Amino acid sequence: MASRMFQGIVLQMKDSVDRMIGVIDSEGVVVACSELTCIGEHWPGALTALRTADGPVAYFEGRTFKPLAGWGSQFDYAAFVRGEDETAAALCAMAVVAFNGAKSYYEEKHDKTTFVKNIISDNILLGDIYTQAKELHFVSEAPRAAFLVRQLGQADVSTIDVIQGLFPDKQTDFVISINETDVALIKQLPEGYDAKDLQKIAKQISTTISQELGIKVVIGIGTVVNHIRDLARAYKEAGVAIDVGKVFDTEKTVINYENLGIGRLIYQLPTVLCQMFLQEVFKKSPIDALDQETLLTINKFFENNLNVSETARKLFVHRNTLVYRLEKIKKLTGLDLREFDDAITFKVALMVKKYLISRGIES
Helix, strand or coil, X not given: CHHHHHHHHHHHHHCCCCCCEEEECCCCEEEEECCHHHCCCECHHHHHHHHHCCCCCEEECCEEEEECCCCCCCCCCEEEEECCCHHHHHHHHHHHHHHHHHHHHHHHHHCHHHHHHHHHCCCCCHHHHHHHHHHCCCCCEEXXXXXXXXXXXXXXXXXXXXXXXXXXXXXXXXXXXXXXXXXXXXXXXXCCCCHHHHHHHHHHHHHHHHHHHXXXXXXXECCCEEEHHHXXXXXXXXXXXXXXXXXXXXXXXXXXXXXXXXXXXXXXXXXXXXXXHHHHHCCCCCHHHCCHHHHHHHHHHHHCCCCHHHHHHHHCCCHHHHHHHHHHHHHHHCCCCCCHHHHHHHHHHHHHHHHHHHCCCCC
């Protein structure tokens, strides 16, 4: 396919250039040429000349060669023009510009990673997803998970290379740079996977980045989807998981969208509605009236599933002391945390308060 694209450009140049012009590949094989009889010829000497050249161009058997973009550790393509004079060098340089532009367009159109990036970025129409998937021989229906890796503090561009090293199969796993701090991983999952497998993958990424780069990251995981058309949703969910976790689960470094619970709902509420809710719940006195000791007692009580005896033990206080504190909270707020409905209301209120603070609203 690429050789056909190069040949199309060569044929357009043929009428304007009075010299033989063409392209060789990484094996030294002529893949495109204005003189059709040369296509398929093998010029290994040209590779040697290119690899040992002191300047931007190389010369071999009366021809000038110049590598296309991508030349480096892995050989790609090189343009050539007949002649070893200044005119040949200038024509070769101009040809490289044309070939590079076409090559970039071709790779973007036919690269699976770019295809996946366009999907998660909502940069492709639904109808085009099916068409391009067929052209790329991309498996449309398979379980896939979206992971969003966000670097905290000073970002390192090497993060994407570390993640790529963990998931080298570029036909099934796609590592995509989103911006300075974010890298997305779209991973195809094996049959019989479970939530623990997703957690293990995220932990592996976090641990490896920490060990190799000394960087702390937080990782969001979207829901598993079975069709590529749903990848954009899964990717957005991974982002929401990080944002919600930043408010309600600040200690966690791996947050699964499916485990966000009520925090996910609160995060989507208008702040005005949240303020009204707090005013309705705390009619007697605002939540800010509760001191730190009282808030610690409340949080411990929730952590221990409203069990008075267990909470008292964790707080190192007598059971009667805890009961006294709960009675005090009831008088202040009108909510008895020993009652399930009141406990739920209070728990939601605490989360709503956290959410408002994260939005810069203190009351």
